[in-house]
Amino acid sequence: MEDPTRAKTRDIARTAIRAELAQAAIELFRREGFDQVTLNDVAAAAGVSRSTFLRYFGSKEEAVLGAMDDLGAQAAVALCARPYGEGDWTALRRCLDPFIDAYRADPSGSLAITRLIQESPALRNRQLEKQASWLPALTRVLTDRSSRPDPLVAAVRAAAALDCLSIAVTHWSASNGGEDLAALLDQAFSAFATT
Incomplete structure (x- = not known):
């Protein structure tokens, strides 16, 4: 059985990372325009790989x-x-x-x-x-x-x-x-x- 404190800490960390990635994506979309930006552009702006970004968001829209x-x-x-x-x-x-x-x-x-x-x-x-x-x-x-x-x-x-x-x-x-x-x-x- 998993320690509830550890699970809660992981959820908090996941939420913080998700918020940081979303903020980076939104800033890029505001500067460049949503339709002009690719997933690779978003990942690069956030300083993560495309696969890492997709672990937190299934699409640009979800960000x-x-x-x-x-x-x-x-x-x-x-x-x-x-x-x-x-x-x-x-x-x-x-x-x-x-x-x-x-x-x-x-x-x-x-x-x-x-x-x-x-x-x-x-x-x-x-x-x-x-x-x-x-x-x-x-x-x-x-x-x-x-x-x-x-x-x-x-x-x-x-x-x-x-x-x-x-x-x-x-x-x-x-x-x-x-x-x-x-x-x-x-x-x-x-x-x-x-x-």
């Missing part, structure tokens, strides 16, 4: 979007923690706070990554795939929270919430990060409010 991996799970956990009886739309808006927090933690870095994604079709497509992978968990939680479960309605609401987030981020980026992302997300959600 940029890997930080988003946990956000979908965080949103599902946050949705699950919302008070029972709270409206789905309100609960969905609040469960997206981890995204807002991530952008607020590093506004200039988030803006740079957002622009990198917007400028590269490969990154945009991979981000859409990643966002689509969050939908089943959000749908499941919404369905479980409901006194009258309807998976179709839950899926539509969850998809609309994620689209609101995407649109708010696009507007935030267009404002050069000057507008408040939370306020933009609230505004996007309010477009669905019943009158």
Whole structure:
């Protein structure tokens, strides 16, 4: 049986190396353009071999979007923690706070990554795939929270919430990060409010 302390130390080291490699890749992509940079270029800029880079990231896209991996799970956990009886739309808006927090933690870095994604079709497509992978968990939680479960309605609401987030981020980026992302997300959600 493996020592839990040793396993934890290895996980911490792996996370630190992964973050360092991602940072080197993102800096290179920002300077040269995502589509112009090869995996070999990224590995060289990070000071590692191509195979070492690929041990941490399966692709260039993952080096940029890997930080988003946990956000979908965080949103599902946050949705699950919302008070029972709270409206789905309100609960969905609040469960997206981890995204807002991530952008607020590093506004200039988030803006740079957002622009990198917007400028590269490969990154945009991979981000859409990643966002689509969050939908089943959000749908499941919404369905479980409901006194009258309807998976179709839950899926539509969850998809609309994620689209609101995407649109708010696009507007935030267009404002050069000057507008408040939370306020933009609230505004996007309010477009669905019943009158």
